[in-house]
Amino acid sequence: MAVVTVHASQPYEVSIDEAPIESAASQAANMGADAVFLVSDDNVAPLYAPRILDACARVGLPCASFVFPAGESSKTFATYAACLDAMARAHATRSTIVVALGGGVVGDLAGFAAATYMRGCRFIQIPTSLLACVDSSVGGKTGIDLDAGKNLVGAFHQPSSVLIDTSLLETLPDRFFIDGTAEVLKYGIIADPALFVELETRLMPNDARIPSIVRRCIEIKRDVVQADEYERGVRRILNFGHTVGHAIERLSSYSVTHGFAVATGMALIARASACAGFCSEGDARRVEKVVERYGFKTRPRFSASALAEAAASDKKRSGASIDTVCLRAVGAVEIVPMTLDRFARFIEAACADGAGPCRI
Ligand code: GLY
Numbered sequence: 018m019a020v021v022t023v024h025a026s027q028p029y030e031v032s033i034d035e036a037p038i039e040s041a042a043s044q045a046a047n048m049g050a051d052a053v054f055l056v057s058d059d060n061v062a063p064l065y066a067p068r069i070l071d072a073c074a075r076v077g078l079p080c081a082s083f084v085f086p087a088g089e090s091s092k093t094f095a096t097y098a099a100c101l102d103a104m105a106r107a108h109a110t111r112s113t114i115v116v117a118l119g120g121g122v123v124g125d126l127a128g129f130a131a132a133t134y135m136r137g138c139r140f141i142q143i144p145t146s147l148l149a150c151v152d153s154s155v156g157g158k159t160g161i162d163l164d165a166g167k168n169l170v171g172a173f174h175q176p177s178s179v180l181i182d183t184s185l186l187e188t189l190p191d192r193f194f195i196d197g198t199a200e201v202l203k204y205g206i207i208a209d210p211a212l213f214v215e216l217e218t219r220l221m222p223n224d225a226r227i228p229s230i231v232r233r234c235i236e237i238k239r240d241v242v243q244a245d246e247y248e249r250g251v252r253r254i255l256n257f258g259h260t261v262g263h264a265i266e267r268l269s270s271y272s273v274t275h276g277f278a279v280a281t282g283m284a285l286i287a288r289a290s291a292c293a294g295f296c297s298e299g300d301a302r303r304v305e306k307v308v309e310r311y312g313f314k315t316r317p318r319f320s321a322s323a324l325a326e327a328a329a330s331d332k333k334r335s336g337a338s339i340d341t342v343c344l345r346a347v348g349a350v351e352i353v354p355m356t357l358d359r360f361a362r363f364i365e366a367a368c369a370d371g372a373g374p375c376r377i
Contacts, residue, residue: 018228018229018232019034019035021232021235021236024243025156025242026175029175031155031178031235032181033231033232034182034184041053041069041116041143042076042078042080044141044177044178045114045116048177050113050139051078052078052080052109052112052113053079053080053081053113053115054080054081054082054103054113054116055069055081055083055115055118056100056115056116056127057083057084057118057123058085058088058091058120058122058123059085061087061118061119061123064145064188065118066082066084069118069143081107081109083099083103083104087122089162089266089271091122092126092161092162094161097126097130097161100130104130104134109134110135111135111137114138115134115141117131117141117143119143119146119149120145120148120193121144121146121275123149125158125159126161127159128157128159128174131174132159132172132174133172139177140177142155142176143179143182145186145189146189146193147189147194147196147197147200147227148193148196148197148199149197150181151197151200151201151204151231151235151238152203152234152255154176154181155179155238155242156238156242157173157176157242157246159171159172159174166263166267166331169330173246181231183227186227187222191222192274195311195313196276197276198280198311199276199277199279200279201220201230202280202307203255203257203258203283206257206287206344207348207350208241209237212230212233213303213348215230216230216307217310219310241254251352253352254342254352256340256342257283257344258286258342260282260331260339260341260360262275262280262281262282263328264324264327265282265317265324268319268324280313280314281313281314283304284304284305286343286344286364286367287300288301288305288315288367289366289367290343292363292367293343293363293366295343295351296344296346317368320368321364321367321368322361322365324368325361325364328360329357337356339355339360340354341353341354341355341363
């Protein structure tokens with residue numbers, strides 16, 4: 018369907034329905050790999066790992082694997098350490114190519130293992146969730162969570178290749194599909210009013226629009242990553258709704274998954290942006306409506322003070338200030354540094370429904 022090239026510090030191709038996932042094996046062989054090390058979770062591995070293992074055998078590459086229990090609660094130092102141990106036991110070298118087969122958790126953890134094992138080896142992303150296809154597999158963010166917060170340990174480490182097969186999304190349980198639509202909506206809200214309009218007609222599993230929408234999201238992400246690979250500025254717009262989202266995830270002990278939490282975060286920030294005069298009431302309402310239409314909650318079940326406290330350990334904080342991505346209009350956002358107090362007032366205003374315009 019399409020190949021999108023990301024010109025980051027290391028350029029790479031994102032293939033969308035152009036090559037089967039098995040081509041990870043021939044790509045690894047062409048990259049001079051001495052072996053493949055496959056990382057996956059126990060939901061995805063039974064479905065697709067044999068296809069990669071067989072393909073490696075066909076091109077004569079040894080392939081060891083590490084499979085861990087699915088879910089954000091596995092994105093820990095313990096799982097990461099176990100993955101590195103498994104790589105060492107398999108005699109992986111710097112020439113071994115790690116293949117991340119799974120959703121965002123697998124990609125983040127496998128990518129971080131690849132970034133750090135023997136000071137870094139190459140890796141290929143095969144995202145199997147909608148969220149991973151449109152967001153986490155592209156851009157080189159890798160990492161794990163700490164008790165103190167999400168993604169607090171990690172590295173920027175670009176993949177050597179990303180292989181997307183959107184037909185794999187057909188087997189995704191509905192809940193995981195819906196979870197991924199939050200990041201899809203994000204791209205419309207932050208950068209593309211036409212995409213937003215298209216998404217106002219709800220995207221469904223097996224929707225014929227999925228490949229072209231995945232491609233559009235990746236093109237937006239490519240442009241942002243090329244402009245600011247290490248998130249010193251504009252890349253922060255990709256965190257729209259994420260500070261509140263990460264707080265919801267952590268306060269719920271990760272029972273609220275990433276997309277559901279971020280969607281609620283986006284609705285809340287849109288409302289707060291309208292309250293504070295950054296955007297019109299109409300634009301905030303459009304964002305809230307679309308969030309509702311996809312089955313997400315527009316208000317968190319946690320208090321503004323709990324969210325603000327949890328946000329204080331967010332990566333976007335610097336000293337007493339936190340970079341908040343505010344809504345300007347549908348398709349446009351602005352990064353506004355706020356003191357933690359101002360941030361607390363900002364989201365308090367949104368949590369207090371019907372409070373009307375406020376000054377923060
Ligand atoms: N998921 C946000 C980013 O890659 O920057």
